[in-house]
Amino acid sequence: MPPTTRIFSGRNVLLPDNPQPVPATVEVDLSSGKIISISPGARSKDSYPDIAAEDFIDAGDHIIIPGLVDAHVHLNEPGRTDWEGFWTGTRAAASGGITTVVDMPLNSIPPTTTIDNLQIKRSAALDQCWTDVAFWGGVIPGNQAHLKPLVQAGVKGFKCFLIESGVDEFPCVDEQDLVKAVGALEGTPTVLSFHAELDKSPSSNTPPKSKDPTLYSTFLESRPESFEVDALLLILNRIPSSPTLRKHIVHLSAASSIPYIRTYKQAQSKLPPNIRSTVTVETCFHYLCLISDTIPHGHPQFKCCPPIRSEANRSLLWEALLDGTIDMVVSDHSPCVAELKKMDEGDIMSAWGGISTLGLGLSLLWTEGNKRGVELRDIVSWCCESTAKHAGLEERKGKIEVGMDADLVIWDPKETFTVTKEALNFKNKLSPYEGLKLTGVVKKTFLGGRLVYQDGTGFDGLSPAGKLL
Template sequence: MTTVIRARRAVVDDGERACAVIIRDGRIVAVEDYATPVPGAREVVLADDEALLPGLVDTHVHVNDPGRTEWEGFASATRAAAAGGVTTLIDMPLNSIPSTVDVAALEVKKKVAAPQVVVDVGFWGGAVPGNLADLEPLWDAGVYGFKCFLAHSGLDEYPPLDREQMVAAMRIIAGFDGLLIVHAEDGPTLDAQQAPSGRRYSDFLHSRPRLAEERAIAQVIDGAAETGCRVHILHLSDAGSLPLVAAAKQAGVRITVETCPHYLTLFSEEILDGSTHFKCCPPIREATNREGLWRGLADGTIDCIVSDHSPCTPELKKLGIGDFGEAWGGISSLQLGLPIVWSEARRRGHSLADVVRWMARNTAAVAGLAGRGEITVGNTADLCVLAPDDAFVVFPEKLHHRNAVTPYAEMALAGVVRQTWLAGEPLPVATGDSPAPVATGDSPAPVATGDSPAPAPRAKLLSRKDTR
C-alpha cells in the first residue's frame, strides 16, 4: 500500500516547509507539495500544531541486556525510544553480561534482542586490553565501531586502555577504516584526585576535573593524527576542550564529538547535596560551561546530541543515603531527549531543523547509518510526529524506562511526541500519554499495548554491512 503523510510543517532539506511525504514498501518514494494528489493512497493528515520530523537516531544507549536486565532491557528501552521519537538506536558494549568484546558475545546479545525490539537496533563492539585480535572479526560481523575507556569504566569486567594500547587499537581499526569511540577522561588524572564520598555534589564534581577530559582528548587527537584512525569523543561535558577539537578538525584529524541533553540542560549550581540521580561521568558542570557547549553546537565543533541513556535500579543510585561515592553514575533520558533539547534550543533561537541535524542526520552520519536521519527520497520511512508548542510535565512513573529514576522529574518540557513511524507504519506505543501531556491537541492518542509489547513487525537488528 502507498501512504501519504501531509504535514503543514516538516523538516526537509535542512529547513521547514509544508509537504506530502509519499511512502511505499517502507521507504520514502517522493516528497511533494502539500496538496499533491496521490490516488489510491492511505491518507494521513497531521494536525496544524504538529510537525513531521525524521525518526531520531540515538547512537549512545546502554540497554544492559542480557545480564543486567533489571537495569533496563531491549523491550523497555526500545519502547521508551519509540515513545520519544527515536526509531534507531545503537547499543553500547558494556553493562550487559557478557560485554560485546568478541563475536560470540555479539551473537548472544543479538539472540536476546531479536524477539524484543520495537525499533531498529544496532551494536557497538568493545576495545579492551587483550582483544586486538577480535576487532576485525567484530567489524566483519557488523558492529558500527569500538568503544574504549581511558579511565576505569566502573566495571572491572570492562577495563580501560592505556595510551599505548589505544594507539595499537587505532592502528588495527584504521586498517579497515573503522571507528573508535572514546570515553575521554584520563585515568591517571582521575586517580590523582580525592575520591568522592558523602552527599556534597561539589566534592564529586571536583573529583572529575575538566583537566581529565582535556588530557584524554589530547591523547585521542594525537593518536588519531599518528594512525589516521577515525575517532569519536563520547559525551563531552567540558566546553573548555572545544578549542582542541576545533584545531584538530581544521588540521584534518578525522574526529567527531557528541554531547548529551543533561549537559545542555542541567548545571551544577542547581544540584542539591544528596541528589545522586544527577550523578554521571563525566559530570554535569557549571552553567557557564553549559552555555559554552551550546556555542560549540552552534558553530559545528560539536557534531551531535545523544542520550547516553545509562540506567540502573533505584537501589544502585543510593537515593536513601545520597552518597555520591557509592551511587552508580548514569542519566536515564532515552524517552525524553527530544523535548529536553527542543525546550532549551528554542530559548536560544535554534530551529527544529537544528535539532534534527544534531539528533538524527549527524548521529546517523557519524555511525555510518545510511538511509536514516532525513526525510528524503530513498530513505527508510522512519518518522516522528511532534507537537512542538505543546507541553507536558515529566512524571517518572509514566515513562517506559524500566526504572523510574530521572533528574527531570516534575520538569515541564516543550514538545510532545504524538506518534512514531517505523518503515512506513505507525508504532503501537503510547507516545501520546507517556509522558502525560498537558494537552493533546486534535490528534487521537495512540493505544497502549502493555508493559511488554510484541516486537514491531518491521523492527530489526541492524548490521553495518546492511546499512552502509
C-alpha cells in the first residue's frame, strides 16, 4: 500500500445511492486528495497493519458525510477585509463542515467584474483558505465584454442585482443590460444568478419617516413579497434565455413566488432539451430557521435582503424545498462591522443587510429539519450535491464517490450545543443565532483527506490547505 493512503471507516457512511448511511470504508490518496476506493463494511485498524495510526480514521457511530459546498458566501477581501476575509471566513466554513465556498463578486473592492479584478481577488486569497474556494463573477452595467473572458478564467457563473446592491461599485442592472449580458454569453455554458427583488416605484415604497426604524416590522414592510414576485416574473418572462445559460434565483424568501416557479419548471420540463430554459432556486438557512414573528425589537443582526418573513411563509418554503421546487440551501453569509450593523442604535432600517451564518448552517438545518421529517440524505442533496452542480463542481465535489475529492465530514447527529459568541469563527461575531440550542455537531472536517478542523481543539496544529478552484 502506498504511504500516502489514508483510510476512513465507520458504521454510518452516507454514500450517493443509499437513502441511509451504511457501514463502509473509504480509501483516500493523500497526494491527489481523491477517493480511490470505497468498500462495504466498517473495518478496524488491524486490517491495515502497514498504515500509520494517524492515517486510520475511525468514525465509529458518527456519520461520515460529504463536505458541504456553500455556493453563496461574501468573503469581502480585498477592500472590506474588516467585514470578513478569506482566513476567518473559510475557517468558519470548515468548522461547520463546509469544504468549498463559492465567493460572491461583490462587497470586496474591487468587485469581481473584470479579469484584472478576478486576479486581484485570487492573489488576496492565496495561502489563506481553509476550504477550497471558487468564484462567481459579476454582471454590472457595461461590463458585458468581460463576461466570456471571466468564464474562460474560471468563474463558475455570474450574479447581478435588479435592485440596489448596497455598495456603489456594484450597481444594479436593467432589462437592457441583461439583454447585452445574455448576448455576450451566447453559446457559453454558464449560469446567471439574480438577486430577485425589483422595486417598480422606488420612492413610493419607502415607509414614512414616522415609522420606528428599530422595529423589524418597519423593515419588513419596506421590502414586500411583491418585490420578489415582480423580479421573478421579469426574469422568467422577459430576460432572454438560451439552452446553455441557466438562470438562478438567489436567496428566495417570498413564498408567493413559489407557484410561479413551480409552474415554470413543470412547463419547461415538458419541452425538448434544445429549447428548454432551466431555472434553479436557492433559499437560505435563515429563511428556513427564523421567523419575523419572534424577531426582537432593535436587533439589526436579523436584517437581510430580502427579509425573513412569517411562520406561514417559512412553512411554504420548506414545502417547496421538500418537493424540489427549491433546489438548494446556502448561507448567503454577508457580514459587516458592528458600526455598520448599527448594533448600538438598534436601527434596523439603516443597518447593513446581511446575516452571518458560516459554521452553523448544517446544525441549523438539521435542528429545524428534524421537526419536519427531514433526513440527512435530504440535507446532503440540498447543501452538497445541488450546490456542487450549481457551481459546476459536480465532477469533484458533493458526493462520497471514487474519483471525487476526499472532502469528508464526521458528524454527530445527536450532540447538542448552544450558540455562543466565543464559538463563532467568523470575523465579526454578530449573529441572530446567539443563544439558540442546536442539535448536531461537526466533529472533524477533512479537505482532500487532510484534517482542517476538529471539534474541541479547533484549528490547533493545522494549516490552511484550501485550493482556488
